[in-house]
Amino acid sequence: MTRASGAGAPLVLGIETSCDETGIAIVRGRTLLADAIASSVDEQARFGGVVPEIASRAHLEALAPTLARATAEAGIHLADVDAIAVTAGPGLVGALLVGVSAAESLALALGKPLYGVNHLAAHVAVDRLVHGDLPEPAIALLVSGGHTSLLRVDDVTLEVTALGSTLDDAAGEAFDKVARVLGLPFPGGPHIDAAAGAGDARAIDFPRALSAHRDDEDHRYDFSFSGLKTAVVRWLEVQRRAGNPISTADVAAAFQEAVVDVLVSKALRACRDTGISTLVVGGGVAANSRLRVVLTERAEGLDVRVPPPHLCTDNGAMVAALGAALVERGRPPSAPGMGADSSMPVDTIVV
Amino acid sequence: MLILAIDTSTAATSVAVLGATAGPILRTQIDGRRHAEVVAPLLREALREADVDPADIGLVACGVGPGPFTGLRVGIATAIAFGFARDVPVVGVCSLDVTARAAVRDLGTSVTVLSRARKSEVCWASYDDRAMRIAGPIIRREPVNITGACVGDAGPVDEVRYPSALDLAELVVERMALGEALPDDFALPEDTSTEAGQSSATVLVDRVRAARILLPPRPIYLRRPDAVVPASLTGGAA
Numbered sequence A: 001m002t003r004a005s006g007a008g009a010p011l012v013l014g015i016e017t018s019c020d021e022t023g024i025a026i027v028r029g030r031t032l033l034a035d036a037i038a039s040s041v042d043e044q045a046r047f048g049g050v051v052p053e054i055a056s057r058a059h060l061e062a063l064a065p066t067l068a069r070a071t072a073e074a075g076i077h078l079a080d081v082d083a084i085a086v087t088a089g090p091g092l093v094g095a096l097l098v099g100v101s102a103a104e105s106l107a108l109a110l111g112k113p114l115y116g117v118n119h120l121a122a123h124v125a126v127d128r129l130v131h132g133d134l135p136e137p138a139i140a141l142l143v144s145g146g147h148t149s150l151l152r153v154d155d156v157t158l159e160v161t162a163l164g165s166t167l168d169d170a171a172g173e174a175f176d177k178v179a180r181v182l183g184l185p186f187p188g189g190p191h192i193d194a195a196a197g198a199g200d201a202r203a204i205d206f207p208r209a210l211s212a213h214r215d216d217e218d219h220r221y222d223f224s225f226s227g228l229k230t231a232v233v234r235w236l237e238v239q240r241r242a243g244n245p246i247s248t249a250d251v252a253a254a255f256q257e258a259v260v261d262v263l264v265s266k267a268l269r270a271c272r273d274t275g276i277s278t279l280v281v282g283g284g285v286a287a288n289s290r291l292r293v294v295l296t297e298r299a300e301g302l303d304v305r306v307p308p309p310h311l312c313t314d315n316g317a318m319v320a321a322l323g324a325a326l327v328e329r330g331r332p333p334s335a336p337g338m339g340a341d342s343s344m345p346v347d348t349i350v351v
Numbered sequence B: 001m002l003i004l005a006i007d008t009s010t011a012a013t014s015v016a017v018l019g020a021t022a023g024p025i026l027r028t029q030i031d032g033r034r035h036a037e038v039v040a041p042l043l044r045e046a047l048r049e050a051d052v053d054p055a056d057i058g059l060v061a062c063g064v065g066p067g068p069f070t071g072l073r074v075g076i077a078t079a080i081a082f083g084f085a086r087d088v089p090v091v092g093v094c095s096l097d098v099t100a101r102a103a104v105r106d107l108g109t110s111v112t113v114l115s116r117a118r119k120s121e122v123c124w125a126s127y128d129d130r131a132m133r134i135a136g137p138i139i140r141r142e143p144v145n146i147t148g149a150c151v152g153d154a155g156p157v158d159e160v161r162y163p164s165a166l167d168l169a170e171l172v173v174e175r176m177a178l179g180e181a182l183p184d185d186f187a188l189p190e191d192t193s194t195e196a197g198q199s200s201a202t203v204l205v206d207r208v209r210a211a212r213i214l215l216p217p218r219p220i221y222l223r224r225p226d227a228v229v230p231a232s233l234t235g236g237a238a
């Protein structure tokens, strides 16, 4: 047994509160012992998006029960943990602060080191719980309602570089907005995915932004989804005005195909350009069934790692997984009073 | 019993340790935008000064506002996590009660406590000359029924005062000595005031009105989240 999986592997508690999921998990090295989650998504649904104040209130409400659930599930004594890890950013500041304050206090009360970590690096690190340690360097594609990033990961505990990101909406946001105009519930991703299953993706040709030859220089790895959303809205208006019947399934499928096409094309381009053969995918949109299929179809010869959907969305396991990697590689912990950084840059892995 | 107390309901982050051989320890820093950066270092300092190990703490007390939400939650989350880690009870107290207790003792009169809410609003409550609350807490543009001296951090006040964690700890000890039980109802409704009907905030205010001083460690929000249901989700055009 290696240090990362055996009895000597670090026992780490991870806390995630950057958006609307309160996630508290415990790992021993690469083994997930407990992954407790409380979500305010049902309360958010009626507002068609995440309301920061509702999320922050829900995090505080969920704090003690979720901590209790995680420690009970893992069957450990808190006193035995080797470190506490918490998302310090990026995210909603009021939401982050609930997790950071709790983590600081746990670390102090237990006399354990604290790691305030980057949410994006944590999305990458969670894969080690599923597929084992990530071969480095790797390319990471992170897509959710809050982020759309293409990263080069030389060392998930030390060196992560942004290759590209979205210039406007996050991919998940585009799913939410298109779902809304189609009359589908929030969050849009799963509903569009389900509706698209019965549709014809070739029925409508929606635009692929930043994919033209002229974008190769300046926006080679960047994304843009607001134009696509507008194109869907316009198309619907034209059809309604003409009195044509609208197939929600076809619109969903064609929209989804456009998003997936751009995500996969750019991710594979990054792999080819850099000669890196490992691609790891994370974030809520990584749960999309079409994205998974297209990746497998087009990523010939590459090692494509997509964690199961429940680990792709925000959770405590990703934070604990990164925390364990930090402990294993002997990285220094954060200083007390680190606070939260709502716009934490991706190359800062620990504050 | 050793008590750790925390209040972040105002611009002040106040931390105290009560019951240590070294005597009562109070650490306060005024910075309304940096509670999260300030509270852990203050806690560490206070424990060191009191020569107390975290394992020696038998009860955690926190101010539950009312006050600006983001900072308020920092102190309450800190208290809840500390209590969980050491497996000791966590108790909340209305932060205005804390300010009132000290003000009545020092000034010898009845008082009204005003506390900054946000924009042009204030939270306020009035107290008799034994520091028992007789009105509020309420959030308003202006306080009404001002009784006695006016203290707090939202003008106009006769004297600027912030809730002190040491007064908070002493208030808890006093109430326990009077036989008031610690609240064990951590299972208050999870409703966070987004639906019609009684919200958790309302439940808390009712308890506060019923002269319960010791509360669960939950914010007294006195206000629903600002959130608007978009027209496309209200059953209109889609």
Ligand SMILES: [Zn+2]
Pocket: A119, A123, A144, A146, A283, A284, A313, A314
């Ligand atoms: Zn995320």
